Amino acid sequence: MTDTMVLTWLLFVPLILSLMAFAARWLGGLSRFLVLAFHLGSVTLTLILSLFTAEAVLEEGHFFGLGNWLYVDALGVIFLLIIGVVGFLVGIYSIGYTRHDLQTGEIDTHKLSTYYGLFNLFLFTMLLVVTANNIIMMWVAVEATTLGSAFLVGIYGHRASLEAAWKYIMICTVGVAFGLYGTVLVYSDAFNVMQVPGNAVLWTEIIKNTELLDPTLIKMAFVFVLVGFGTKAGLFPMHSWLPDAHSEAPSPISALLSGVLLNCALLVIFRFSTISNLVLGPSFAQTLFLIFGTISVAVAAFFIYVQRDIKRLLAYSSVENVGLIVMAFGIGGSAGIFAGLLQAINHSLVKSLMFCTSGNILIKYRSRSLDQVRGMLQVIPYSSALLMVGALALVGTPPLNIFLSKFFIITSGFGAGHFWLMALCLLFLVVIFAAFFRVIASTLLGERPDSITRGEANWLTLLPGAALAILIVALGLYIPSELMSLLNGASDLALYGNTGQQVTMSMKDYLSPLAQFLR
Amino acid sequence: MSNVTLINSLTGLLILTSLLVIEVKKPRWSAIMYSLQSLVLVVILAALAYEYEAEELYLWVASAFVTKVVLVPWILYGALMRVGDPEKPRNVMGTTPSLFMTAIALTVSFIVVNQIHLRAAEPFKPALAVSMAHFFFGNLCILTQRNLFKQVLGFCLMENGSHLTLALLAYKAPEIVEIGIATDAVFAVVIMVGLGYQIYKNLGTLDTADLNTLKG
Helix, strand or coil, X not given: CXXXXXXXXXXXXXXHHHHHHHHHHHCHHHHHHHHHHHHHHHHHHHHHHHHHHHHHHHHHCCEEECCCCEEECHHHHHHHHHXXXXXXXXXXXXXXXXXXXXXXXXXXXXXXXXXXXXXXXXXXXXXXXXXXXXXXXXXXXXXXXXXXXHHHHCCCCCHHHHHHHHHHHHHHHHHHHHHHHHHHHHHHHHHHHCCCHHHHHEHHHHCCCHHHCCHHHHHHHHHHHHHHHHHHHCCCCCCCHHHHHHHHCCHHHHHHHHHHHHHHHHHHXXXXXXXXXXXXXXXXXXXXXXXXXHHHHHHHHHHHHHCCEHHHHHHHHHHHHHHHHHHHHHHCHHHHHHHHHHHHHHHHHHHHHHHHHHHHHHHHHCCCECCCCCCHHHHCHHHHHHHHHHHHHHCCCCCCHHHHHHHHHHHHHHHCCCHHHHHHHHHHHHHHHHHHHHHHHHHHCCCCCCCXXXXXXXXXXXXXXXXXXXXXHHHHHCCCHHHHHHHHHHHHHHHHCCCCCCCCCCHHHHHHHHHHHHC | CCHHHHHHXXXXXXXXXXXXXXXXXXXXXXXHHHHHHHHHHHHHHHHHHHHHCCHHHHHHHHHHHHHHHXXXXXXXXXXXXXXXXXXXXXXXXXXHHHHHHHHHHHHXXXXXXXXXXXXXXXXXXXXXXXXXXXXXXXXXXXXXXXEHHHHHXXXXXXXXXXXXXXXXXXXXXXXXXXXXXXHHHHHHHHHHHHHHHHHHHHXXXXXXXXXXXXXX
């Protein structure tokens, strides 16, 4: 199979299997089995095809598909791998989670078919975002992620979930309309100055002609893009949909929203920031990134500390982590961007684990309130262990993966001369550490409520969490050379576009800003 | 009157129809006003196509007519009739402050557009400023209206603004670009209306003030 074919199949598989999952509701007694079979096929094939794509990118650097409308490079493939891996593991977890929902009558076979149809449609739209080279199609795909997932947020049909779904669709659609305006401005500018106007819609062609673009228009466009897609990414102050949608959605969907979707929106911002960097120089985008990133971390730290609902707390932690990623891009340079991308990968894994574990808590305790969830160690010991790994990773405890990326962000910040900003950031991280420490202590320990029986829901709700925990520990101890190579390539792309300049740095080089600062 | 003057003048009608979409009391009349505004947009697109001899734009004219003049208003009108087209809830902001905000949005848009130096934009700077202002009109509609379906119309106003900007600055863009945006917008409206209807069916309200379970 050629690389271009892999890319086409990567999109085709989840789309077709999603439609088949929708249609399976009409197949009588077999429908439940078939819905799950189509879903399992979709997430498994998506994982395999995304790994194939990553291998191809490692060999060739980048390649196109569908007449240059699709494009994958080192930057895109990092996000593609996140979709593949997290989509697969959360997809497996979903099967265990919905099995419980079926047993309790929360959903029926009809809703199950809708759920898996939308789940895979959501995967398809996110895959389209990260593989789009056509900037208008990129916008269409981001908009489609909202449309595909809004009904998933409100699938239970309760007052709170419908309210969350409305806020989600309205705020994100309006936000993404800002993104459309920014996209239209970039496209119009390129269209008027490029020798082949038909190519003005392609990101890879725009970045080759950035010297012709109007700086004022690009400045305006980038602000629109940052506000628009920043809404979707959950940056403060456009984040208000996020805690509601993440907390009211079924837990596997919360994991996808937080672990995958936010990253897709960030990738779109980074694609446009490359254009902005080449037209205006890096300082314009970096300043905006530092402002939005720092405020997001600060506000999230406060909300995390006061939150008593575990899923809302995790949602605010997503705002914090998105803030950190954006802040790392604001610090800039290869070290900052490398750290930001590593943080994006690590956060995806950890947050997926945390939302899956919160689902296990919800199944057992029927509550998300930290005041009611006690004695987890006695009730669900395996889930407790997973929660412990996830929470420790989230706050940046060594040797878990987020420690490494947070460490790189802080050192690159010091290296770039942002001493006070990094000191402030460390202060916020301490507040968040305290908040999560309290969560671990209050949920794992204490007396088990009498009404709660011991035992996990089913093994399918544990297995994906265990795999995620293994990845979290492994990536904290060692970054494989293949991933290192992709991260270097992605830093190069985010800094220079595909102008041929290359970043070839090792782990030791990424630590040099700290050494420089200490000297 | 030259075609350029006609186009710039017609955008004045866009402002008027936007105000009507935001301010009329019965939401179904808002849907009709939106259809009227889209018709003005279609005429502007046709005038642009004639001015630039841009065949691509005639396809935009056709697709905008189908999606914006007919389909979206029909979906909204139909949904509103099914829920009894409630006149209440009242707006968050009265008409006078709303007009004041509109004037500010227009002024800011004119100032911003004046900074742009793009050959294609030169003759149509007034129209470009109005298209950008529509973006803020849409936001104003969403922020000040408590009816779920009128908020959807706010999104439609924003989308009309983007559409006009695209037509003014890239009138020879491949029709697939325009069709992609228009189709997506129709899908967005269908899904928002569907969700709004589900909320009405389950919770018996279209008032955003009643959606207050989730806070902080």
